[in-house]
Amino acid sequence: MVMTFLIDWAEFALRWLHVITAIAWIGSSFYFIALDLGLRREGDLGGADGEEWQVHGGGFYHIRKYLVAPAAMPEHLIWFKWESYSTWLSGAALLMVVYWMGGELYLIDASKTEMVLWQGVLLSAVSLTIGWIVYDRLCKSGLSEKPTLLMLLLFALLVVMGWGYTQVFTGRAMMLHLGAFTATIMTANVFFIIMPNQRIVVADLKAGRKPDPKFGKIAKLRSTHNNYLTLPVIFLMLSNHYPLAFATQYNWIIAALVFLMGVTIRHFFNTMHARGGMKWWTWGATVALFVAIMVLSMAGPDYSSLEEEEARAFTTTEQVYASADGFEDVTDIVLGRCSMCHAREPFWDGIGHAPKNVLLETPQEIAAEAKRIYTQAALSTAMPPANISWMEPEERRIIAEWFKAAQGG
Helix, strand or coil, X not given: CHHHHHHHHHHHHHHHHHHHHHHHHHHXXXXXXXXXXXXXXXXXXXXXXEEEEEEECCEEEEEEECCCCCCCCCCCCCCCCHHHHHHHHHHHHHHHHHHHCCHHHHCECCXXXXXXXXXHHHHHXXXXXXXXXXXXXXXXXXXXXXXXXXXXXXXXXXXXXXXXXXXXXXXXXXXXXXXXXXXXXXXXXXXXXXXXXXXXXXXXXXXXXXXXXXXXXXXXXXXXXXXXXXXXXXXXXXXXXXXXXXXXXXXXXXXXXXXXXXXXXXXXXXXXXXXXXXXXXXXXXXXXXXXHHHHHHCCCCCCCCHHHHHHCCCCHHHHHHHCCCCHHHHHHHXXXXXXXXXXXXXXXXXXXXXXXXXXXXXXXXXXXXXXXXXXXXXCCCCCCHHHCCCCCHHHHHXXXXXXXXXXXX
């Protein structure tokens, strides 16, 4: 029970850290893309490629960009790298806590595969590296001179991975892993390409050599790719809160359309910042893609039937909770207080689908959701929301005692 308490707080802390670092990374990325596209190139720039005057916070800023580097190396140079590294590291730690430690509940879909937990964790870890290896090889194959084709191939890779994930993992894990898969490509771009190329330029300057402009060109290409991938990654990371996105039959197609939405949205802003006008058609395309996502989500989840769920055997983990003292009482409490919403066909007014895609209609499902039932209804009073089904304090105590018994306490 103490471990459950600590893990929940660790998850909260890591999620908070991940959001903070992601804000820093995304903010600086969007800022520099907008700055680069909006540079003015009129007048005497003193060897610079472009300049911009900006006002913020009561002050004026005069910014100049050099294609390679200035004639003399500045004494103070700020490197933008830790935002990216911190975002990936905190996200990886969060994935381990939620999807590896809680793998039997959140990672592996037993209805799709007989894979055991350690195999699922291994697949999770190894798969995140595949995207970077394939993408990096494509970029170095000469396709960097054909950026549109390169982006189409990257999109195809992401679609294939989304489909592959959904063959093994839960819908929630599929979305999260596809986001982590993409984020790994983005951070690897920074770690393996952008930063090393900038270090080469700095080293040449310090040695009195003229830097090769190709290193800046390569870094710029990878940075642009990151710019277009950012918004889909945010959607995928948030998707675990919305079952209509992750828990439907066509969740991998929904994920694919989200990547296209990221392109249309960024194209509008990138073109605007480059003073290329307002491409309003991109908003129409984005709305059309979002409507398509909504339509796909109406197909509903691919649930096993109530009869099939009642007939299936308990998993090893479920059996631990089902055999603990108090399980029958807990089953009665959950069926009476929670199942009107957490059902295949909810009958509480205003609830169209089971919240968070959590079903609590059978003993197997109740045992599978033991940790969430404990944290949401016993360790806290989050569920039922506003206590709309009038769960009594004594009932919450029974749930707590049952969970404690299952944990050997």
